[in-house]
Amino acid sequence: METEQDKTLKALQVAIQMEIDGKEYYLKASQESSNELGKKLLQSLAAEEDVHKQKFEQIYQAIQAQKAWPVTDFQPDGGKRLRTIFAQATEESSANIKAPASELGAVETAMAMENKTYDYYKRQGENATYDAERDFYHALTAEEREHYLILLDYYEYLKDPAGWFVTKEHPSLDGG
Numbered sequence: 001m002e003t004e005q006d007k008t009l010k011a012l013q014v015a016i017q018m019e020i021d022g023k024e025y026y027l028k029a030s031q032e033s034s035n036e037l038g039k040k041l042l043q044s045l046a047a048e049e050d051v052h053k054q055k056f057e058q059i060y061q062a063i064q065a066q067k068a069w070p071v072t073d074f075q076p077d078g079g080k081r082l083r084t085i086f087a088q089a090t091e092e093s094s095a096n097i098k099a100p101a102s103e104l105g106a107v108e109t110a111m112a113m114e115n116k117t118y119d120y121y122k123r124q125g126e127n128a129t130y131d132a133e134r135d136f137y138h139a140l141t142a143e144e145r146e147h148y149l150i151l152l153d154y155y156e157y158l159k160d161p162a163g164w165f166v167t168k169e170h171p172s173l174d175g176g
Contacts, residue, residue: 008063016060019050029109035103037157108155114147
């Protein structure tokens with residue numbers, strides 16, 4: 001019979017693999033990107049996946065040793081660093097950039113991955129045994145949602161850079 005600890009460890013193994021897969025995808029997509037903004041954003045997302053994986057591995061080891069979920073010091077920044085990278089890069093770039101279809105497809109895939117990860121972490125948090133476990137998964141779901149929103153912002157930028165600049169930089173046009 002599977003124990004609660006076994007279930008938790010299995011869930012952590014799945015999470016670790018999701019983060020590994022996410023990092024690999026983001027690195028591959030960044031190498032294939034012809035857009036400097038895309039390269040930076042995707043590389044940053046890969047680095048964040050690595051941070052998540054390391055935290056999951058620490059928790060996994062602690063549970064094996066202690067038989068209980070450890071208190072974690074995981075404090076995501078809510079995507080602030082990624083948004084800063086995106087904002088800086090768009091300030092430096094032109095509104096005339098047009099993304100190839102493959103770049104848009106890569107971003108769509110990344111958005112779908114972030115949604116799947118979000119859903120998985122949300123379920124884990126809802127089924128958590130320990131408060132620390134629930135809090136950790138809650139923080140992760142917030143960060144995954146922020147990753148999705150940043151990717152959506154980038155996707156909209158790639159589809160229509162001029163329109164994106166009007167929306168983000170000039171929310172209302174003065175008719176006078």
